[in-house]
Amino acid sequence: MRVHIFSASGSGVTMLGNALSEKLNIPYFYSDTYFWEKSNPPFTIKRNPEERNSAIQAELNNNENWIWGGSSMN
Template identity: 55%
Template sequence: MKLHIVGASGSGVTTLGKALGEALGVRYFDSDEYFWVVSEPPFTKRRPAYARNAALSQELSQQPRWILGGSLVGWGDQWLTAFDLVIFLWLPPALRLSRLQQREQERYGSKIATEPARAAQYHAFLAWAAGYDDNSSGGHRTLANHNSWLTQVTCPVLELRGDLSVEQRLQLVGHKLIELGWH
């Protein structure tokens, strides 16, 4: 079983991925760990595409079952055939952005207000995230790109749209896995 969870930043990809991994006893991988080089401040240095793809492919090849969260749009066509099920998450933009603001405050606290560079990064991130649904964020992670990518993957796609709890999402994924013959 090779599952991929994708959605906008703040849609709950990591939360569902970790919960699903725990429920199924399967390792969860996050694409951000391969896309970004560990840095301070975080999420400022991108890893070269060849390096991130090689590292992710290597890690996944060592596991018979896994869950991968994050957007792979623009990472190459090899990912279109890599999964047994793709789970797409969508939340209303206002709710998603509120969750992102709260998450960033929890992560970085007063640094957002007291460090000019961190404040600029925070505001740029929120502006980028706000552009997901209307496709104005630039780059690959937009609703239009995700919708297009979902039509290209060769496996079933489960779309979970709306403000569902983690428990509701787990239940819906569980039903889909049973439907597909995975217990």
């Protein structure tokens, strides 16, 4: 099973993704984890696109079932 949850920021995508992940026992991947470097304040430094895409591809290819939350366009 592969699920993509997307909606406006602050609408509960992460909460729903985490709940589904726990209920279905499949991993949840949140797009912001891959699109942004950790920073303070958050979401100010974009990750290198090649590094980001490689990390996303590795995670999703290593799991037959997954839930992806958030926007994939950035």
